Amino acid sequence: MSPIYLYTIFTCLPKSITMLRRIIAIAQKEFIHLRNDWWMPAFMLFGGVLELLLVGWATSRPITNLPIMVWDQDQSAASREIVTTLINTDTFVIEDYVSDMDTIEDALDRGDINVAVIIPPDYSEKIADPSGQPTLPIILNGAESIPALAALRAIEGVTRDLGERITLQRLGMSPDEFESFIPSLRVWFNEALNEALYTTPAELGLMLEFTVLLFASLSLSREKELGTLEQLLVMPFSSLEIIIGKAIPVIIIGFVDFVLMLSMVNIAFDVPIRGSLLLLLILAFGYLLVELGKGMVISVISRTQHQAFLLVMLVGMVDFMFTGYAAPVEGMPKAAQFFANIVPAHHWLEIVRGILLKGAGLDVLWPHVLALAILGTIIGTFSLRYVRRALD
Amino acid sequence: MTAIIETQGLTRLYKDNRAVDGLDLDIQSGELFGLVGPDGAGKTTTLRLLAGLLFISEGSATVAEFDLASQSEAIKPNIGYMAQQFSLYAELSVLENLLFFADIYDVKKDKLQERVDRLLTFAGLTEFKDRRAAHLSGGMQKKLALSCTLIHQPPLLLLDEPTTGVDPVSRREFWNILTELHMEGTTIIVSTPYMDEADRCSRVGLMYEGKLVICDTPKNIRAQLKGDLIEVFPDDWQAAHQLAQTLPGVLEVQTYGETLHLFVDDGAKQLKAIEKSFNKNGISISSIRAAPTRMEEAFISLIRRLEDETSAK
Numbered sequence: 215m216s217p218i219y220l221y222t223i224f225t226c227l228p229k230s231i232t233m234l235r236r237i238i239a240i241a242q243k244e245f246i247h248l249r250n251d252w253w254m255p256a257f258m259l260f261g262g263v264l265e266l267l268l269v270g271w272a273t274s275r276p277i278t279n280l281p282i283m284v285w286d287q288d289q290s291a292a293s294r295e296i297v298t299t300l301i302n303t304d305t306f307v308i309e310d311y312v313s314d315m316d317t318i319e320d321a322l323d324r325g326d327i328n329v330a331v332i333i334p335p336d337y338s339e340k341i342a343d344p345s346g347q348p349t350l351p352i353i354l355n356g357a358e359s360i361p362a363l364a365a366l367r368a369i370e371g372v373t374r375d376l377g378e379r380i381t382l383q384r385l386g387m388s389p390d391e392f393e394s395f396i397p398s399l400r401v402w403f404n405e406a407l408n409e410a411l412y413t414t415p416a417e418l419g420l421m422l423e424f425t426v427l428l429f430a431s432l433s434l435s436r437e438k439e440l441g442t443l444e445q446l447l448v449m450p451f452s453s454l455e456i457i458i459g460k461a462i463p464v465i466i467i468g469f470v471d472f473v474l475m476l477s478m479v480n481i482a483f484d485v486p487i488r489g490s491l492l493l494l495l496i497l498a499f500g501y502l503l504v505e506l507g508k509g510m511v512i513s514v515i516s517r518t519q520h521q522a523f524l525l526v527m528l529v530g531m532v533d534f535m536f537t538g539y540a541a542p543v544e545g546m547p548k549a550a551q552f553f554a555n556i557v558p559a560h561h562w563l564e565i566v567r568g569i570l571l572k573g574a575g576l577d578v579l580w581p582h583v584l585a586l587a588i589l590g591t592i593i594g595t596f597s598l599r600y601v602r603r604a605l606d
Numbered sequence: 607m608t609a610i611i612e613t614q615g616l617t618r619l620y621k622d623n624r625a626v627d628g629l630d631l632d633i634q635s636g637e638l639f640g641l642v643g644p645d646g647a648g649k650t651t652t653l654r655l656l657a658g659l660l661f662i663s664e665g666s667a668t669v670a671e672f673d674l675a676s677q678s679e680a681i682k683p684n685i686g687y688m689a690q691q692f693s694l695y696a697e698l699s700v701l702e703n704l705l706f707f708a709d710i711y712d713v714k715k716d717k718l719q720e721r722v723d724r725l726l727t728f729a730g731l732t733e734f735k736d737r738r739a740a741h742l743s744g745g746m747q748k749k750l751a752l753s754c755t756l757i758h759q760p761p762l763l764l765l766d767e768p769t770t771g772v773d774p775v776s777r778r779e780f781w782n783i784l785t786e787l788h789m790e791g792t793t794i795i796v797s798t799p800y801m802d803e804a805d806r807c808s809r810v811g812l813m814y815e816g817k818l819v820i821c822d823t824p825k826n827i828r829a830q831l832k833g834d835l836i837e838v839f840p841d842d843w844q845a846a847h848q849l850a851q852t853l854p855g856v857l858e859v860q861t862y863g864e865t866l867h868l869f870v871d872d873g874a875k876q877l878k879a880i881e882k883s884f885n886k887n888g889i890s891i892s893s894i895r896a897a898p899t900r901m902e903e904a905f906i907s908l909i910r911r912l913e914d915e916t917s918a919k
Contacts (some may be wrong), residue, residue, distance in 0.1 A: 232712050239709030243695065243702075248696040250738070446692040448657045449710045450682040 240459025430509025747774025834873030
């Protein structure tokens with residue numbers, strides 16, 4: 215080692231020690247705030263867990279017991295049979311038998327029922343007639359699209375079976391003589407098509423974003439609102455010390471939150487961790503830093519905590535739309551697809567889903583990891599510069 | 607004595623408004639300097655500029671021998687700045703606030719305990735040291751804020767209206783502390799809306815619309831006022847006020863509650879004449895006396911004159 219190098223170390227050492235001391239002092243102060251303002255860390259740590267618990271719980275069970283209303287104008291064995299078959303799918307439960315359209319319309323308007331079945335008077339007649347074309351009008355409440363889709367799926371199953379039976383009857387064949395077309399479907403990664411396996415990893419990724427973004431965005435806006443930032447700025451801090459000191463609690467709490475949420479979905483909803491846990495944790499840490507940068511920028515822009523919160527909501531919602539969680543990115547217009555690719559949360563969700571459900575490693579996920587690294591570097595550099603400029 | 611603050615044409619613009627306009631200040635080390643002026647005169651902006659919180663729009667300044675524009679980081683350890691509004695951490699206890707400041711200003715561990723104890727005693731906060739700052743009274747909060755700015759023993763203190771909204775007893779205590787610091791040699795610049803406080807300063811600068819209009823000792827400022835002061839306690843102050851304005855020899859009339867303060871060209875000569883005029887016009891007065899001019903009257907008179915000049919333009 216050259217003497218000059220040694221000299222540099224020795225002269226810089228005391229400076230970096232006082233720097234470290236100031237950073238620790240500010241991080242310590244942040245933790246005292248958290249200790250005294252208990253709802254804040256409670257929300258940061260357990261808000262996400264609670265949200266995941268509710269989402270997982272609500273989506274982990276199949277949709278059953280949709281209220282259905284029946285107007286049976288035929289009152290025949292055939293009409294009773296179709297109603298019984300529908301009920302036997304477990305998707306529906308009879309709300310009422312009625313004898314006029316007004317009651318049905320009224321019940322739909324009020325949202326009392328999801329489905330109404332109207333059996334025409336000549337239903338059994340047309341089934342019995344070898345050239346008859348029986349129809350079965352069914353009204354679905356499309357305002358609630360998820361139950362409506364579940365109802366549609368159940369109804370299609372029932373009517374397909376019925377149609378097959380009528381065809382066989384008219385051909386005079388017995389079901390044993392007939393082989394129909396059966397597609398051989400196999401679902402990978404989520405064999406039972408359990409919806410919770412889709413929703414909870416995505417929510418897990420999003421909750422990490424939201425927690426970090428919100429927490430970081432309050433860090434400076436809070437001091438501004440309370441007038442304490444002025445005091446910090448007259449102190450012999452460098453802006454970097456303030457930023458690092460403020461970031462430490464966000465990083466710690468955000469990371470602990472992620473581990474808690476991950477354990478919860480793993481234990482409560484059997485979400486598997488098929489890939490490398492270490493890789494997931496490392497990437498979660500990296501992603502957390504990206505969102506931290508965004509949060510800090512929001513924090514310097516906002517004058518109050520209220521403003522910061524609203525900005526987080528706005529940014530969070532835009533990110534949410536482009537993650538591909540609500541609607542697949544592939545179905546979006548080209549420009550929106552491009553935009554989705556510069557939303558870090560989009561790549562992050564692909565990584566979470568890839569590692570948890572598909573057991574994918576870096577060999578497969580590298581485009582997303584690379585994208586996240588590039589976006590992270592750009593956002594990080596910009597945030598650091600911007601926040602430092604604003605503080606100086 | 608050496609200058610601890612020197613400004614030449616110090617100016618701060620907010621859009622087109624000159625909040626501080628060409629300030630030439632020269633404050634010597636060891637002074638207790640009062641910055642007075644009506645609301646919006648630019649006192650707070652001046653102090654914030656000197657603390658390095660705002661960028662200078664025009665002019666230049668040196669604080670503690672460092673250039674304010676280019677070496678503001680080097681100035682920071684040399685000053686203690688106390689903002690007008692409470693700007694400590696309300697959720698931290700008294701002691702936690704002090705220790706936080708000590709950490710930031712790099713107070714050495716071996717001196718820390720002694721200094722904290724001294725400041726707590728000094729501010730009368732020893733028995734409240736574990737109480738959260740949010741739960742202190744307004745006066746105690748101000749004293750805590752002052753203690754925090756003193757933890758690194760800065761040679762220069764910038765205090766922005768430290769006693770506004772504080773009860774008279776706490777106000778007096780606060781000023782006793784300031785006087786003590788002043789005696790120890792700390793340079794203090796304090797802005798205040800209270801004229802009795804201005805009277806306690808070694809020098810006072812009066813700001814008006816961003817400009818420093820007068821900068822002198824309280825005694826010299828009072829001497830600038832033309833005439834002598836006569837204090838009148840009338841039974842019907844409104845009628846007395848109307849009459850007083852028409853009397854010969856009366857230069858200016860100020861009301862002070864239901865008391866009238868008259869500035870006359872010659873106190874000794876006019877006292878009897880004015881009393882007579884009141885009696886002649888049937889306005890009874892319970893007492894009338896010659897009184898020494900205080901900063902309060904001087905200040906009002908000066909501001910009035912300035913306002914007249916401004917509106918004349």
